[in-house]
Amino acid sequence: MPPLKVYIQVSLVALAGLLLGAFLLWRLAKAIRTRRARAIAGNLAAVTAFAATTFGLCYALIPCFNWPLASYCRGDAAKKWVALTFDDGPNEPYTSQILDILAQKHVPAAFFTVGASVSRSPEVVARMLREGHMVGNHTQTHRGLIALKPEEIREELAGWERAVAPIGASAPKLFRAPHGWKSPFLGKILAETGYRLVGWTRGVWDTDRPGEEVLFHRLTARPENGMILLLHDGVEGTPGADRGDLIAVLPKVIDHYRALGFRFVGLPEMMQGTVK
Structure with a gap:
């Protein structure tokens, strides 16, 4: 974002x-x-x-302005669950450190990856899939879609697919637009390519690097059932972007939510019954 x-x-x-x-x-x-x-x-x-x-x-x-194109932005609010999502990676060494934390805490997550970054670190994406995480399409180059022509949007999606083809991809096919910004052509293109658009319930501007204390507060204030949290293991596909604050607070955030009785689930489980 x-x-x-x-x-x-x-x-x-x-x-x-x-x-x-x-x-x-x-x-x-x-x-x-x-x-x-x-x-x-x-x-x-x-x-x-x-x-x-x-x-x-x-x-x-507005990422979750849901007409005429619906974006999945929240799970069932009757259930005490939360989903972690990470955008703009993979970004080493930070993505691997996040995967280490998720493995230690037994937490599934969704990674909306940038194709150009996937090509730099295919082994990291292979690890995501191997450890049961969702890998979604976040375009090939992280260009904003608003001003792009339809053929340029199609190429952004197809470029990502070519990048992940040697590794494999997750099902269902999920797409998150860079910054959450949508083109008037996007709905038709996603329908043609079989993608479901995913937004988020809460973004915390972690790419601004506000410091560990502020970031923890943003992530834990006002917890709600069914939240989809937006985090970033990368920053717009920039290699080596510092994600140290996030690495430091992520284990504490997971422990905090679990202490409140929340269960961490992957997007496919949260979306079960809604994904076509």
Whole structure:
């Protein structure tokens, strides 16, 4: 996911958009009260254009804005379980250290890998599969999909598949968009290629490296049933990106959730009955 400052900027833009929307609605209501046809038509067109733009931005930028393309973002809230997911790897030596922790704690996880990184460390992805973890498609190069042409999106998915082909891949076929940003072409392409789109319940901006104490707090505050936690064993496919803070807090986070009675499950188990 993008740095926290990007989300703050987007939030400020969204607030400005809400104020603009309120102003346009006020103008429309005023025109209706005065019964001026030209004013009504002009303001109605402005409100419609604003609504369409807002909808498009929400679809593109909000990972779990689930219409028209549904993204799996949370498990059954009636069950006390949680799923760990890791994006942007493999990234050595940190991904192997995360796998060591998961093995010691007997915790399954999902790794949404970048094809270019898979080609650098195929043995790490082979280990993920061997130890029962889910390996999903996070594109070949981690390009944002919003501005890509359909053929470029298809190539991002296909490039990842070529990278993992010598190793093998998990079933079901799961895809997570870089940053969670979606293209209007994505739904059709995923349907054609047999992928299910996966988002997350909570991201903690661990790529900002906020420090161990802050990261632990972000990961453990307000625990909820069925959460899918977004973490990063890499950073946008950059080789050797430091994930030391995450390595330090991950065992403590696992122990914390288990002390609260949560069970760690893999995405396939959490999604059972919902994956087509």
